[in-house]
Amino acid sequence: MAAEPNFPITAEQRSTAQQVAQAGVALSELAPNAPDSYTVKRGDTLWDISALFLKRPWRWPELWGMNLEQIRNPHLIYPGQMLLLERDGDRARLRVAGGPGGPGGPARLSPQIRDAGPSGGPIAAVPLKFIEGFLNEAVIFETDALDRAPRIVAAQEGRVLLGKGDAAYVRGDLNGVREWRVFQEPRPLRDPVTKELLGWEGTYVATAEYEREGAVNARGEIVPATFRITSAKLEANVSNRLAPAQPRDYAPYVPHAPSAPIGGHIVSVYGEALNAGQNQIVSLNKGAQDGLERGHVLALWRAGDLVRDTTQDGPAQALRLPDEKHGALFVFRVFNRMSYALILDVKDPVTRGDRFTEP
Template sequence: MTRIAPAARRPLGVVATALLSALTAGVSMTAAAAEPNFPITAQQRSTAQQVAQAGVPLSELAPNAPDTYTVKRGDTLWDISGVFLKRQWRWPELWGMNLDQIRNPHLIYPGQQLLLERDGDRARLRMAGGPNGTLKLSPRVRDAGASDGPIASVPLKFIEGFLNDAVIFDSDELDRAPRIVAAQEGRVLLGKGDAAYVRGDLTNVREWRVFQQPKALRDPDTNAILGYEGTYVATAEYEKEGGTNSQGEVVPATFRITSAKLEANVANRLAPAQAKDYTPYVPRPPAAPISGRIVSVYGEALNAGQNQIVSLNKGARDGVERGHVLALWRAGTLERDLTQAGPAQKIRLPDERHGLLFVFRVFDRMSYALILNVNDPVTRGDRFTEP
């Protein structure tokens, strides 16, 4: 897992933490207006707390759920939930977390022992050695070494390269963005260390990202354009300002390619680099029912499998949040009923659920999701819902 400086890896700022604590306690605060990304009603909050306190039904436990488990380096919250549960997104109920803790699971460390307690027809997970065996999650000082860092929620290795490089623009702004007009020594392709000459409206930003021409992403149901996907190519640094020389000739600005995922070339577009978002991911189901479709498979492939990235036709305005777990559905096939006399009647078999998605990046009208597991290839138009 990528090491992050202590100040950068704190999951919540002071104001947000205080606000969430007050919400959990049922305290009214005028500061609530300052936390637009907390769309939970009082009724939803109450229900979540009651369910978490009750635990999960024994029927939800995995067949071979152990009585104890010691957290190991490399574990993720998703992995551990799979050890105990049939349906891993129900981990908040098993762990008995309140909403503040649900937003901050990155306080479980290698070496800690977890105890599974069965009481009647319910089960709860507790931490060995806590007061009365209670699982207590609270901030603590730990060595930030790789062997003792807090566990991640999901395997970051599959999405780390997409955290900021996979971008959906609301408009076709890249068409008007600064562009590479030439390369040194007349080259066509550019790699790390090469100079790129750029024209356009440049702001005083040192680090930029290079994109291929954006492609429009259309809703499979309405065919409306939901956004424009810019395929990330490289990162470049702004070295020297352009302008006009003494002969009145245009002189482009000079950039240097500092890293490259693909080879950059003339006509590629540039956009200022954004700070990477390392806010902890918290796998959980949406608070309300949701239904949508796959818009595209990231990259050039037509189909996608496990650990690949897809774009969804739902975003922040539809209630989608980072960390949401969604169910993938395979459309029922069209068959013919040959069991009755006369002409065979066409029938549509029911849709079948065959996988899970994990939302890791959210835009206004769209989102990116990782395919956690799937039985059949995923393609444009496939349906998803809450799990």
């Protein structure tokens, strides 16, 4: 038995819910093959189910806003529940089978005490398994702070590589911090259009804990501080830099469209790949200062091809075909000038310089 949290909802989403709470959703907004009923399965997400019923899943408040009790906590949807889509004239309402009012009654998923049972807890908003590892690991430094950060200068027994449990000897200003993350030398990230330097991406290596302070011994020799590698994604080595560990942000993700037009470009694909597909991570050249926030859904655009018109007499004329929308991004981590996003779905490979806009 566990008390379920009351996830927050934005003012804009609540306003949308209030507008459609009585009228329902226009049939024109439904997906062409929207089912009359659907039983929630383990592994489903709010995005999956919204996409099942709606042409544009980022407009989920219009789907889940059939009553204000539900929109207050749309995440409390559990595997095994049956969702019913009722059409009335040119409008539709989504209901939960067996809810108040009998079968097909209004969906009222208010906080309550519930036994999670073998199916587990409520469904997530998006596939969190693809971003959980990046919540602390994917970091953009807005200055070259890592160049001046504490650094590993030696390892025990003359080792070059360090793993979990190994001692690392560190020099630099520690400021009394005990928990640290270890990074490889950061790489600069530049705007693909303006070439402006936007920040430095640090490749996460490990976590380390301070054990013993450094000193100058009686012979005047510098003795570095002692650290212990507490976990490792990659092997740490001499010259790696340290940055203070940050508390993890456990605030829930609520997919929603930006409230104002926004446009930008993909800066990089996270990791070593040149192209990215569904469920991979990319960095964006827009951040909090541009109005981006956690949970924003963005549209991906494929640049139109350059072709030649050969349908008329005379020299073939060059034509640029229009850009085509071909995917969606979900923003999950926002820095001041840049952001990280998960590719929710996409038709063609995504690469540096590709364009995104509001959906």
